[in-house]
Structures are given as structure tokens and as C-alpha cells.
Amino acid sequence: MSIYDTLNNKQREAVQQVDGPLLLLAGAGSGKTKTIVYRICYLMEHECVQPYNILAITFTNKAAGEMKERVANLVGVGSPVWVSTFHSLCVRILRRHIELLGYDPGFTIYDADDQKSLMKNIIKRLDIDTKMFKEKTLLGAISNAKEKLVDVNEYELSVRGDRYRGVCARAYREYQDTLVKNCAVDFDDLIFLCVKLFKEHPEVLDMYQERFKFIMVDEYQDTNYAQFELVRLLADRYRNLCVVGDDDQSIYAFRGADIRNILNFEVHYPEAKVIKLEQNYRSTGNILNAANGVIANNETRKDKALWTDREDGKKIRFSRLDSAYDEADFVVEDILRTKRENGLNYSDFAILYRTNAQSRVFEEMFVRDGVPYNLVAGTAFYDRQEIRDMMAYLKAVANPNDEISLRRIINVPKRGIGQASLSKVEDYAELHDISLFEAFKNAGDIMGLGKTAAKILQFSFFMERLRGLSEMVGVDELLKTLIDECEYEEYLKENFEDKYEDKIQNVYELVAKAQQYSENEEPSLLGFLEDVSLVSGSDSDEYGEDRVTLLTVHSAKGLEFKNVYLCGMEEGIFPGNMTIDSDEPDGMEEERRLAYVAITRAMDRLVITCAKSRQIRGQSNFFPVSRFVREIPEEYLESKLPRGYRDSAEEFVKQDLRKKVSFVKSVPPTAPFIAKQTRDLNMLMGIKKGGDIKAKPDYNVGDRVKHIKFGVGTVLDIVDDERDYKITVDFDSVGNKVVYAAFAKLQKV
DNA sequence: TTTTACTTCGTTTTT
DNA sequence: CGAAGTAAAA
Numbered sequence: 001m002s003i004y005d006t007l008n009n010k011q012r013e014a015v016q017q018v019d020g021p022l023l024l025l026a027g028a029g030s031g032k033t034k035t036i037v038y039r040i041c042y043l044m045e046h047e048c049v050q051p052y053n054i055l056a057i058t059f060t061n062k063a064a065g066e067m068k069e070r071v072a073n074l075v076g077v078g079s080p081v082w083v084s085t086f087h088s089l090c091v092r093i094l095r096r097h098i099e100l101l102g103y104d105p106g107f108t109i110y111d112a113d114d115q116k117s118l119m120k121n122i123i124k125r126l127d128i129d130t131k132m133f134k135e136k137t138l139l140g141a142i143s144n145a146k147e148k149l150v151d152v153n154e155y156e157l158s159v160r161g162d163r164y165r166g167v168c169a170r171a172y173r174e175y176q177d178t179l180v181k182n183c184a185v186d187f188d189d190l191i192f193l194c195v196k197l198f199k200e201h202p203e204v205l206d207m208y209q210e211r212f213k214f215i216m217v218d219e220y221q222d223t224n225y226a227q228f229e230l231v232r233l234l235a236d237r238y239r240n241l242c243v244v245g246d247d248d249q250s251i252y253a254f255r256g257a258d259i260r261n262i263l264n265f266e267v268h269y270p271e272a273k274v275i276k277l278e279q280n281y282r283s284t285g286n287i288l289n290a291a292n293g294v295i296a297n298n299e300t301r302k303d304k305a306l307w308t309d310r311e312d313g314k315k316i317r318f319s320r321l322d323s324a325y326d327e328a329d330f331v332v333e334d335i336l337r338t339k340r341e342n343g344l345n346y347s348d349f350a351i352l353y354r355t356n357a358q359s360r361v362f363e364e365m366f367v368r369d370g371v372p373y374n375l376v377a378g379t380a381f382y383d384r385q386e387i388r389d390m391m392a393y394l395k396a397v398a399n400p401n402d403e404i405s406l407r408r409i410i411n412v413p414k415r416g417i418g419q420a421s422l423s424k425v426e427d428y429a430e431l432h433d434i435s436l437f438e439a440f441k442n443a444g445d446i447m448g449l450g451k452t453a454a455k456i457l458q459f460s461f462f463m464e465r466l467r468g469l470s471e472m473v474g475v476d477e478l479l480k481t482l483i484d485e486c487e488y489e490e491y492l493k494e495n496f497e498d499k500y501e502d503k504i505q506n507v508y509e510l511v512a513k514a515q516q517y518s519e520n521e522e523p524s525l526l527g528f529l530e531d532v533s534l535v536s537g538s539d540s541d542e543y544g545e546d547r548v549t550l551l552t553v554h555s556a557k558g559l560e561f562k563n564v565y566l567c568g569m570e571e572g573i574f575p576g577n578m579t580i581d582s583d584e585p586d587g588m589e590e591e592r593r594l595a596y597v598a599i600t601r602a603m604d605r606l607v608i609t610c611a612k613s614r615q616i617r618g619q620s621n622f623f624p625v626s627r628f629v630r631e632i633p634e635e636y637l638e639s640k641l642p643r644g645y646r647d648s649a650e651e652f653v654k655q656d657l658r659k660k661v662s663f664v665k666s667v668p669p670t671a672p673f674i675a676k677q678t679r680d681l682n683m684l685m686g687i688k689k690g691g692d693i694k695a696k697p698d699y700n701v702g703d704r705v706k707h708i709k710f711g712v713g714t715v716l717d718i719v720d721d722e723r724d725y726k727i728t729v730d731f732d733s734v735g736n737k738v739v740y741a742a743f744a745k746l747q748k749v
Numbered sequence: 750t751t752t753t754a755c756t757t758c759g760t761t762t763t764t
Numbered sequence: 765c766g767a768a769g770t771a772a773a774a
Contacts, residue, residue: 059763087764111764187764222763255762355760411750418750534764554761576760594761617759618765 003074007031007038014242014275015039018047018214021235021269022242023262027306028291028600029282029560032244033063036216037070039242040081043214055212056083057231059219061535063558064088067218082212086227088534090190093197093208100201101193106526108184108399109533113388115139115186117404122174133167141168142175146188147224147256149195152176181435183401191226198233209237220245220265224256232268239269247302248295251554251594253586263302280306280600282560284313287606290636291599297631298589306600315638317607318629324568324614328361331565331609332369335548338563338605346372350549350561352598354574358567359550366548376551382532386492386503387510391532393482394475397466398525400437407436413491415459421452437463462486474518475528479511553598564602569610570623595628697725698748705729705746712749 004012011031014024015038026032040056043049058064068083082089095105110118119135122128128138145155152173159165179185185193198205215235217223220243223231235241243265250259266272280288288308295301321327335349351362359375366373381387389412392405399405411417428446429439440463443449443456462485470478483489488507492500517528549561553574568574575591582588599606608629613622625641634640699705703715713731727746728738 061764063763085764109764112762190764219763252762254760357760414751416750420750552761555763557763573760578760591761615765 004038004042007035008279010275010277010279011035011038014277015042016046017242017273017275018043018049019240021239021265021272023265023269023272023274024242024244024277025246025262025274025302025304026244026277027246027280027304028249028597029280030277030306031279031281032218032277033067033070035277036218036244037067037074039216040071041074044075044079044081049214051080052082053211053213054081054216055089055214055234056081056216057089057218058083058085059222060558061085061088063218085534086223086230087187087190088530090194090230091530091534093194094185094190097197097201097204098193100204101197103180103185103193104183104401106183106399108182108395108402108405109190109530110179110184110186110404111533112187113383114184114404117408118178118182119171119175122171122178126170126174128167128171132164133171138168138171138175141165142172143188144256145172146186146192147226149192149226149229151192151196178403181401182403183399184404188226191224191230195226195230195233198230205233208234213238214240214242216242216244218244221247221250221259221262222252222257223261224258225261228258228261239271241269248298248304248593249557249597251557251590251597253590259300263300276304278304278306280308281310282603283308283600284310284604286312286315286636287599287602290316290606290632291596293633293636294592294599294628294631295596298592299585300589314605316632316636317605317638318641319607319609320625320642321609321611322613324358324361324611327567327609327611328365331362331567331607332365332371334607335563335565336369336371344562346546346548348562349565350551350556350559350563350601351565351567352551352553352556352601353566353568354553354576354594355568356552358573362550362567372545372547374545374547374549376549376555381506381509382535384503384506386488386507389488390479390482390507390510391529393466393486394478394525394529396437396463397470397478398529400463400467401435403436406440410456410459413486413488415455417452417455417459421449421456424448425456470525474514474523475525476511476514476518478525479514483507483511553594556601557597560601560603562602562604564598564606566598566606566608567610568614569608569626569629570614571626572621572623573610573614574626574628592628592631595626697727697746699746704749706749715746 004015007015008031011034014022014035018039024032024035026035036056040054043054044051056064056067058067064083064085068081071079071081071083084092091109094103094107098105098107116135116139119139123130123133123135123138145151150158152169155172156169159169179189198208212234215231217231222245231241231243243262245262247259247262250257250262253259266274283291285308288306292305319330321330331351335346338344339346339349351359353359356377359377363373363375365371382391389409392408395402395405396409407422410422424446425439425443426436428442429436432439432442434442437460439446440456440460443453443460446453449456466478466482469481473481489504492503492507496503513532514528517523517531520527551559553566572580574595575588579587579591610625610629611623613620615621630641697718699715701715701718704712705715706712711732713729715727716730716736717726717728719726719728726738728736729746730736
């Protein structure tokens with residue numbers, strides 16, 4: 001009896017298929033990780049592959065850690081197989097060779113927050129119109145470019161007179177120049193620069209191709225073009241590349257993941273073997289069938305169907321409540337009852353929702369009823385202000401060129417160095433072509449600083465001292481000295497009256513983490529910073545306690561729970577209005593995959609809820625039931641959906657609008673349409689909590705205006721209707737339409 | 750320089 | 765409705 005006997009036929013086939021490219025399509029809950037782990041072991045045991053010739057790439061540290069542990073358990077402790085995330089793999093390679101690209105090997109990694117600050121500075125420096133361009137947009141454009149391996153020069157060439165993209169190009173150049181000056185790289189750079197390194201220095205690539213004779217990539221459906229290219233280069237010599245993924249679980253396209261990487265794998269590698277893992281070991285038949293029913297509505301997908309030999313189990317419970325409040329109440333009650341009746345733990349339950357904002361109501365209820373819960377939230381440990389402050393100090397100590405971190409801490413705690421003084425120092429630095437920190441050291445020579453010069457000097461001495469210290473002591477000691485000498489605790493006490501205790505505690509938690517890190521074989525400040533930068537908040541291990549888990553569907557990927565509550569299943573929330581309004585269908589398919597991921601998290605029981613009306617941004621709106629609920633075949637539901645699944649208010653909405661809005665006639669009342677009409681009616685009837693004042697349009701009869709769907713047209717008439725201004729527009733493309741000002745949001749052109 | 754009052758603007762986010 | 769960011773006052 002060998003360990004491989006515990007695999008099913010398909011899994012075993014995948015494990016033993018070691019030569020050449022292999023596409024492993026692994027459905028949800030099909031034993032994917034087990035298969036990868038066993039395959040690694042099989043390579044070593046049966047194919048005599050040296051562990052250091054194997055590379056396994058994952059997306060999260062959590063997945064990497066789990067894989068490492070399971071391999072170690074199978075073959076004995078500490079195997080030298082490289083199991084790492086894309087990003088940490090690239091950092092390791094870049095630390096060794098980045099000098100070839102003209103960077104300092106002690107580079108800092110900028111996270112999303114650093115990027116934002118940097119972009120803000122650039123917008124100011126380049127005097128970019130903040131009405132037209134927000135840092136988020138520009139960073140998005142840059143990130144997009146880097147994900148597609150488009151460098152600054154290529155980007156500039158591609159602009160071709162487009163004014164909008166021209167601004168992006170200017171921002172991209174300035175952004176990249178500043179990164180180099182600051183000795184810093186962003187997340188996208190890690191991949192981008194690694195590919196660049198391989199392309200420009202074949203001798204380096206050669207070395208890694210020889211080293212990584214067998215490569216495996218997990219969650220392949222989430223790779224972007226840069227990652228695809230990185231893998232392609234590394235695997236190009238031996239072509240022993242095994243990619244594992246599920247196109248139906250691709251939910252990160254909005255971040256650049258390119259589903260075509262997995263869909264076209266056989267095109268890139270014609271000799272590839274394809275193995276499908278379709279047996280699901282997680283969910284009951286009803287849950288699985290429901291998921292299959294929903295995902296079947298997607299056009300662009302690999303043909304496959306999950307099956308299970310588990311029992312049918314409980315049917316899916318669907319309940320539509322009046323409000324978000326009632327929904328939360330219902331869910332909490334249902335959890336408590338189910339837990340009691342079946343002798344379950346709190347940790348057997350999870351609440352899934354589309355957006356983080358939806359967690360609040362549930363939290364309130366849990367607090368009210370004293371139910372222990374764990375919120376997998378956006379604001380993770382390392383995103384906390386006080387932690388970011390400390391990290392900025394450490395970053396600035398490690399890399400004096402890191403302006404972003406320096407600016408963050410120059411006046412934290414308050415030293416009386418404000419914007420005005422900082423600007424003077426910046427001008428001086430620019431004039432003399434020196435770094436910000438060098439300028440700090442020359443503060444005495446800068447005109448007009450007055451008394452602040454001494455303060456700046458003092459700060460620079462302090463940083464120098466920490467820098468010296470960092471070479472003598474561990475990160476934990478360094479942190480303690482830092483906290484002590486800049487009187488950070490006192491600063492927190494003075495500035496955050498009721499929250500300072502938490503913050504101080506967090507700071508000492510960081511010290512504890514630093515202590516823990518210092519026990520590594522080769523601790524270094526750089527290493528600690530790296531560890532922190534590349535670890536996301538959501539995979540910090542806060543498990544152990546018996547709690548209900550609250551999380552977004554995105555962060556639920558890869559997890560499973562006995563009981564899943566999928567909440568807020570409303571047309572307009574999930575799928576969101578953004579997706580419904582968009583006219584390209586890819587977004588809706590991704591949204592549907594997200595629904596599929598959500599459903600397949602459930603092992604034994606799935607409860608779906610939604611609210612008829614919920615407050616969005618302070619105003620209450622009606623919502624129809626999500627199309628994804630309606631796509632579940634009724635036989636898997638506990639009870640049939642109410643006929644028409646629309647309540648009278650919505651029926652009214654529909655009829656009312658048929659009379660009022662002319663274009664209603666020609667369009668069949670599909671779900672997204674009704675969602676739209678619902679929103680429209682909310683506007684009309686003024687179903688708003690807050691003071692509802694209709695805004696007078698900023699255009700007049702005769703003006704040219706732009707509509708999001710209909711394009712440009714001329715305003716023919718403006719009528720001051722009861723609730724809103726009724727606008728008649730002659731659109732160039734579709735002719736006369738009557739629209740409501742608040743809803744149509746016409747832009748004067 | 751720092752505090753305060755007022756506007757603006759809102760998905761999802763593995764690293 | 766709130767967070768977060770900006771403009772005027774202390």
C-alpha cells in the first residue's frame with residue numbers, strides 16, 4: 001500500500017504525468033492541493049528529481065505555507081523544494097541580480113499605500129488636473145501597463161495623440177523615475193523587472209532554467225500576462241510545466257488576471273496533456289448541482305461538470321427579508337438555531353457577501369447577541385496607521401532614499417515640521433540634486449527655515465543613530481529603541497484619546513512579531529520588511545478560536561465551511577450595478593464565477609438571503625432578487641421562488657415606468673432592466689432617507705450633453721417635474737428620449 | 750503649524 | 765451614511 005493509493009484515478013494520473021506540459025483543470029473541492037503535493041513527492045521518490053530542481057508557485061503565502069508543510073509531512077522535515085509566491089520568488093531573484101538592471105539590491109518594496117502617496121506627490125508635481133485624473137486611475141493605468149509588460153517608452157509610443165493617455169504616460173514616466181530615485185519597486189515591478197532581467201540577461205535565465213527543471217503553478221487562472229511570461233521563460237528549456245487551476249474560479253480579472261492563460265494553455269503548449277479533476281469531495285449533491293446550474297450560464301469556459309458521490313443533502317434555503325437589518329437578524333438566528341440543533345461550533349459557519357460594507361449590520365447583530373465572530377477585513381494588521389508609522393521608520397532606516405517613508409514620519413510624532421518647511425527642503429534637494437534625506441542633513445544651509453532647521457537636523461541625527469543601531473541589534477531591539485526615543489506611546493496617548501490603548505497594543509504586537517522574526521536563521525532588517533510587505537492581512541493566522549467567519553466572496557476563495565450564508569443576493573449588489581450597466585459581457589461572467597465560488601464554499605448546507613430594500617450611501621433602495629439565485633434550478637431549492645419573485649412595489653415600479661418613460665416599451669423587462677427601473681423609480685418617488693433636494697441641472701435648453709449609454713445629444717426641453725427635472729434630449733445616435741436629470745446624470749459637453 | 754468645518758465620493762483586491 | 769481629503773481659521 002503506497003500513499004498514492006489514496007488518490008483517485010484522475011489525481012493519480014496527474015501525479016504520474018511528470019514529463020512535458022500538463023494542464024490540470026481542478027474544480028472546486030477536487031483535492032487540488034493534495035494532488036500537487038503528492039506530485040512533488042512523486043517526482044522526488046519515483047523520478048529521482050532533486051528537490052532543489054522543483055519550483056512550486058502559488059499566489060498566497062498561506063497556500064505556499066500549507067503546501068510546504070504538507071510536502072514536509074510526506075517526505076520528512078524541511079525539504080529544499082522551492083515553494084513560494086510569485087512575488088517572493090521574484091524578490092529572491094531580484095535581490096541577487098537587480099544590479100544588472102541598475103537598481104540597488106537593498107531596494108524597498110512599496111505597497112498600495114506607498115504607491116498612493118507617491119502618486120499624490122506626482123499629481124502635484126506634474127500639475128495634473130485632479131478632476132479628470134485620480135491617483136487610483138493613474139495607478140491603475142500604470143499597473144495595467146506593467147502587467148502587460150509595457151514599459152514607459154512603449155507606453156509613450158502607444159499614446160498616439162490621445163490626450164488622456166498622454167497624461168497617463170507622463171505620470172508613468174515620473175512615477176517610474178521616482179521609484180528608481182527612491183530605490184524602490186512596486187508589486188508589479190517585482191514581476192516586470194524579473195522578466196526584464198531574464199530577457200536582457202540570458203545567462204541569468206539560463207541559470208534558473210537549469211535550476212528549475214520541474215515547475216508547478218497553482219491558481220493558474222489568476223495569472224496575468226507578466227506572470228505567464230515569467231513562467232514561460234523559466235520553463236522554456238525543459239518544458240516540464242504543470243499548471244493547475246479552474247477557469248470557473250477566475251475572479252481577479254479586474255486586477256489583470258487573464259483567463260486566456262488557462263483557456264489557451266494548449267495553444268501555447270500543443271504537446272500538453274490535459275487532465276480534469278471533476279470529482280468534488282466537499283459539497284453535497286444539491287449544493288454542487290446548484291453551483292453547476294449557475295455556472296452553466298457562462299459562455300466562455302472549459303467544458304466540465306463537477307460531480308460528487310456524497311448524498312444530496314439539505315436543499316438550499318432561500319429567504320428574502322424586508323431590509324438588511326432583517327436579513328442579518330434572520331441569519332444570526334438561523335446560525336444559533338442550527339448550531340444548537342446539530343451540536344455544531346461557531347467556526348462551522350461563515351457569512352459571505354459581495355462587498356465589505358455589508359459586514360457592518362452582521363457585526364452589530366453579533367455584538368448585540370454576544371456571538372463570537374471573526375471579520376476577515378480589508379483593514380488588516382499591517383494597514384493600521386500605527387503599524388504603518390513604525391514600518392515607515394524601519395523602511396527609512398533601511399533605505400535612506402525612500403522619500404515616501406521619510407515624508408510619512410518626518411512629523412510623526414509631531415515635531416513641528418509642517419508642509420511649508422518640508423517644501424523648502426524639497427526645493428533645496430531638487431536644486432542641489434540630492435536626496436531628501438541628504439537635504440535634511442543640510443537643513444542648516446537652507447534659507448528661511450528658522451527654528452525648524454534645528455528640528456529637522458535633530459530628526460536626521462535620530463535616523464542616523466537608528467541606522468547605526470540597526471547594524472548592531474535585531475529588528476525587535478531597534479523597534480523598542482525607536483518607540484522609546486521618539487516617545488511614540490506618549491504621542492498615541494495625546495492624539496487618540498479612546499483608541500490609544502488598542503494602538504499601543506498593536507505596536508507591541510509588531511515588536512513581538514519582530515522578536516519572532518529575529519529567531520530566524522538569518523534575520524535582517526531587509527528580510528523583516530520583505531516578510532511584512534509580502535504577507536497580506538487576510539492570511540494572518542487568526543484561527544484557533546471558535547468564531548463565526550465574516551468575509552467577502554473574494555477572500556473566501558480556497559476556503560470551505562460546513563454552513564455558508566450567502567447574503568445580499570440582490571440584483572444591483574451581486575451582480576453589482578457597475579457590472580449590470582456595463583455593456584461588455586465579460587464582467588457579468590466574472591461576477592457569475594464569483595457566485596459559483598461562493599456556492600462551492602459550502603460543504604453541508606447553504607442558505608441564501610437577500611433584502612427587498614437596503615440603504616446604499618444613506619438612501620434606501622429597492623432591489624430585485626439576484627439573477628444568480630434565479631439561475632439555480634428550482635429542484636435544489638427548499639421552496640420555490642415566489643411567482644414573479646417581485647413584490648408589489650416592484651411590479652408597481654415596472655408599470656409606473658412603462659407609462660412615464662418612453663423607451664420602456666421597446667425593451668423587454670429583463671432583470672438588469674428592472675434593477676435600473678427600480679433605481680429610476682427610487683429617484684422619482686424620492687425614496688431616500690436623507691434630505692432629498694433635487695438639483696437644478698447645470699445645462700440649459702440647446703446645450704450639448706453627454707449620456708452614459710446614448711452618447712451626445714442636444715437638450716430640447718427641461719420640465720420641472722414633481723420629484724426631479726424631466727429632460728428631453730435629441731440624441732445623435734438614438735433620437736429623442738426623455739430622461740430624468742438625477743438618474744441620467746447628463747454631462748454638459 | 751495645527752485644528753476645524755466643509756466638500757467629495759464611493760466594488761471586489763491573493764502580493 | 766461615513767471616511768477621507770481639502771480649504772479656511774485659530
